[in-house]
Amino acid sequence: KQEVTQIPAALSVPEGENLVLNCSFTDSAIYNLQWFRQDPGKGLTSLLLIQSSQREQTSGRLNASLDKSSGRSTLYIAASQPGDSATYLCAPYRAIAGGTSYGKLTFGQGTILTVHP
Amino acid sequence: DTEVTQTPKHLVMGMTNKKSLKCEQHMGHRAMYWYKQKAKKPPELMFVYSYEKLSINESVPSRFSPECPNSSLLNLHLHALQPEDSALYLCASSQPKGQLLTYEQYFGPGTRLTVT
Numbered sequence: 457k458q459e460v461t462q463i464p465a466a467l468s469v470p471e472g473e474n475l476v477l478n479c480s481f482t483d484s485a486i487y488n489l490q491w492f493r494q495d496p497g498k499g500l501t502s503l504l505l506i507q508s509s510q511r512e513q514t515s516g517r518l519n520a521s522l523d524k525s526s527g528r529s530t531l532y533i534a535a536s537q538p539g540d541s542a543t544y545l546c547a548p549y550r551a552i553a554g555g556t557s558y559g560k561l562t563f564g565q566g567t568i569l570t571v572h573p
Numbered sequence: 574d575t576e577v578t579q580t581p582k583h584l585v586m587g588m589t590n591k592k593s594l595k596c597e598q599h600m601g602h603r604a605m606y607w608y609k610q611k612a613k614k615p616p617e618l619m620f621v622y623s624y625e626k627l628s629i630n631e632s633v634p635s636r637f638s639p640e641c642p643n644s645s646l647l648n649l650h651l652h653a654l655q656p657e658d659s660a661l662y663l664c665a666s667s668q669p670k671g672q673l674l675t676y677e678q679y680f681g682p683g684t685r686l687t688v689t
Contacts, residue, residue, distance in 0.1 A: 488676060488677075497661070497685065498683070499683045500680040502678070502679065502680070505677045545616075549678075551676070552621075558604040558623040558629070558667070558676075559676060560621075561616075563616055566615060
């Protein structure tokens, strides 16, 4: 059974800092890994998806890395802003044996990020 | 258009009521998912439909009954729920894209369910 751990559980920083959010997972037989953002009481917004064959993916101020063999992924946020305040969820994806079009995301507990002005 | 819509946004129901949650996507995705998210917890998978067939049921109680009438629509029928079923119910969809099998999941905004 896949287990996903995110460190730290919470992070409070002043605006402008560069941040590192960590994710580790126990089953390295994954197809890809998604990072999501969730604002309180809202749905999930996909930030980045890294395929298992990739090492890195970038979108704006966000950069995610993946080391599949060691079961680790890291999300870097550059020049943080108050609008970045949210819960960040890491979710490795594993295709279901025999299934070709679906699989399972397993979520970590999330990192609650607060960026204050 | 990468949007998944869910209705209603909020639902309050008694333990003897029957209600339904609705999810729609028009991205041509062929896999659709229901997740349950309790407060301060990560989402947990409930059901997966692939090509309109139920492919995964994560041992969900029978008071939750999913339905996929067509490739764009996913329903969750609720009956005789318990107060502990109060949660945010999220719908998601995904689709393998030819040779580029991304399986990226797109989530809707959720339905906040309160059972009284």
